[in-house]
């Protein structure tokens with residue numbers, strides 16, 4: 471399986487959005503204040519891959535919301551047909567895909583909403599929800615068989 475870290479900057483999901491941390495409130499941000507999403511010159515940034523972008527600490531990419539999740543989607547590459555439905559529908563851009571190949575889940579940003587599982591068309595599904603604490607190999611060992619068509 472491909473190392474998903476290769477698709478990420480070192481600063482992906484480094485900051486937790488926990489309560490009690492000393493973040494500035496909206497009322498402390500003055501008019502005209504700019505919080506840049508990228509460090510330095512961002513010309514052509516949309517054409518760069520995630521691992522090449524210079525994300526600033528104001529960018530949600532550098533934060534993680536993994537602690538919010540109670541269930542997680544698990545990806546089974548053996549069943550996937552690379553249709554990209556999950557990538558299109560994920561509301562948090564947490565499906566990692568490269569060159570139209572589904573590679574896995576960005577667990578730093580996935581919130582466990584289950585939309586990707588709903589839209590996955592394979593039989594059995596290539597994405598299924600498991601408890602956040604289920605190890606991936608254990609989840610994969612419990613994958614259901616293909617369902618037969620009812621006559």
Ligand code: SF4
Pocket residue numbers: 543559560561562563564565575579580581582583584585586587
């Ligand atoms: S569970 Fe929701 S947030 Fe997570 S990858 Fe699936 S669609 Fe995206």
Ligand code: SF4
Pocket residue numbers: 549550551552553554555556557572586589590591592596597
């Ligand atoms: S929706 Fe399912 S089959 Fe399609 S790319 Fe995603 S995991 Fe693979």
